[in-house]
Amino acid sequence: MKKITVLPGDGIGPEITREAVLLIEETAEKYGNEFTFQYEDIGGAAVDKHGTPLPQHTVDACRESDAILLGAVGGPKWDKEEASRRPEAGLLGIRKALKLFANLRPINVYPSLLDSSPVRPEIVKNADLLIIRELTGGLYFGTPRERRTGKYGTEAVDTLYYNEAEIERILRKAFELSRFRSKKVTSVDKANVLESSRLWRETADRLAPEYPDVSLEHMLVDNAAMQLIRDPAQFDVMVTENMFGDILSDEASMITGSLGMLPSASIGSEGPGLYEPVHGSAPDIAGENKANPLAAFSSAAMLLKYSFNMAGEAAAIEKAIKTTLDQGYRTQDIAGKGEKVLSTKEMGKAVRSFLPEHATVKL
Numbered sequence: 001m002k003k004i005t006v007l008p009g010d011g012i013g014p015e016i017t018r019e020a021v022l023l024i025e026e027t028a029e030k031y032g033n034e035f036t037f038q039y040e041d042i043g044g045a046a047v048d049k050h051g052t053p054l055p056q057h058t059v060d061a062c063r064e065s066d067a068i069l070l071g072a073v074g075g076p077k078w079d080k081e082e083a084s085r086r087p088e089a090g091l092l093g094i095r096k097a098l099k100l101f102a103n104l105r106p107i108n109v110y111p112s113l114l115d116s117s118p119v120r121p122e123i124v125k126n127a128d129l130l131i132i133r134e135l136t137g138g139l140y141f142g143t144p145r146e147r148r149t150g151k152y153g154t155e156a157v158d159t160l161y162y163n164e165a166e167i168e169r170i171l172r173k174a175f176e177l178s179r180f181r182s183k184k185v186t187s188v189d190k191a192n193v194l195e196s197s198r199l200w201r202e203t204a205d206r207l208a209p210e211y212p213d214v215s216l217e218h219m220l221v222d223n224a225a226m227q228l229i230r231d232p233a234q235f236d237v238m239v240t241e242n243m244f245g246d247i248l249s250d251e252a253s254m255i256t257g258s259l260g261m262l263p264s265a266s267i268g269s270e271g272p273g274l275y276e277p278v279h280g281s282a283p284d285i286a287g288e289n290k291a292n293p294l295a296a297f298s299s300a301a302m303l304l305k306y307s308f309n310m311a312g313e314a315a316a317i318e319k320a321i322k323t324t325l326d327q328g329y330r331t332q333d334i335a336g337k338g339e340k341v342l343s344t345k346e347m348g349k350a351v352r353s354f355l356p357e358h359a360t361v362k363l
């Protein structure tokens with residue numbers, strides 16, 4: 001039996017993971033699979049219960065599972081905690097502990113949501129890209145990373161560090177995955193300013209001849225931020241370092257209509273993958289049964305596909321999401337003027353009801 005560790009986390013995390021688990025259970029019943037779910041604490045919830053955002057028990061449970069489903073962490077309640085006790089440290093910690101260096105963030109546009117995007121429909125309609133974000137290096141992990149007293153009083157330092165091996169493995173992942181898509185890789189950096197970006201660019205150029213069927217282009221991150229809105233359809237695979245990928249993917253979510261639509265898969269070379277929406281804990285709507293659960297649902301689909309090789313079941317979930325949207329069901333973040341707004345739970349129920357009878361890979 002496949003074991004899934006569920007880390008609901010904080011804010012809307014528990015609300016959306018609850019619906020995602022119900023959806024996975026429904027696919028299990030419908031298509032004849034068996035899963036067990038083990039719940040563990042992470043983030044602010046873990047700080048409150050155990051005094052740390054990432055208890056050892058949570059790490060052990062994740063290591064012993066076949067896949068991990070995470071909600072989100074963080075919230076104003078813990079914003080004054082010292083760095084090591086912040087909820088976000090729990091998320092960074094589990095990514096590092098499981099060596100999940102590649103974060104895949106697909107940007108899929110559902111035709112019935114073309115009008116939900118703040119970008120014009122004719123610009124977003126052909127967009128279909130995969131952002132590959134390096135996840136265990138860069139500014140979020142480099143040391144020193146601290147507050148200290150210096151010559152000018154209090155100062156703070158973060159370090160943007162990458163070694164060649166870290167850059168090479170994420171770039172190889174991008175080249176390899178692009179072979180399942182349009183064989184075009186855009187590597188995003190800030191090589192006009194940053195030394196780490198120059199190493200990144202040189203590494204990409206060194207590897208490119210090993211992938212002669214894939215075209216490689218370089219783009220500076222400030223331009224990339226603009227091009228994503230001007231003409232998102234020009235991109236296929238975009239690969240970039242940790243912080244650039246974090247920021248660009250939230251921006252890219254607007255192509256789909258809402259941050260509540262974007263799923264992600266975090267994978268390493270071995271061991272379980274971790275699947276989570278791109279969004280955070282949304283404290284402004286937490287506890288109100290308002291959150292869009294679709295990012296969590298697509299993350300669940302990625303879990304079934306990548307960790308359990310269940311491409312048919314994953315396609316069934318994606319098809320159910322599409323049908324739900326085609327039928328006009330909307331949560332508040334994607335609803336147009338006058339459209340009926342569903343709660344998180346109602347949206348979950350609708351998607352479950354539209355699961356096709358048979359799980360096949362054809363969408």
Ligand SMILES: NC(=O)C1=CN([C@@H]2O[C@H](COP(=O)(O)OP(=O)(O)OC[C@H]3O[C@@H](n4cnc5c(N)ncnc54)[C@H](O)[C@@H]3O)[C@@H](O)[C@H]2O)C=CC1
Nearest residue numbers: 072073074075259260279280281282283284285291292333
């Ligand atoms: N992976 C994670 O666990 C992440 C955690 N965070 C944490 O989340 C907390 C809040 O951060 P914010 O900057 O507000 O980012 P956020 O992503 O939580 O929310 C940004 C905006 O998007 C909306 N939103 C997000 N997800 C939604 C959904 N599923 N349905 C409808 N609307 C949705 C929110 O209501 C809010 O207006 C912070 O503590 C932050 O550190 C932020 C990003 C990622």
Ligand SMILES: CC(C)CC(=O)C(=O)O
Nearest residue numbers: 074088091092246278280
């Ligand atoms: C909360 C941060 C640790 C990460 C983040 O914003 C993300 O992974 O998208």
Ligand SMILES: [Mg+2]
Nearest residue numbers: 246247250278
């Ligand atoms: Mg983010």
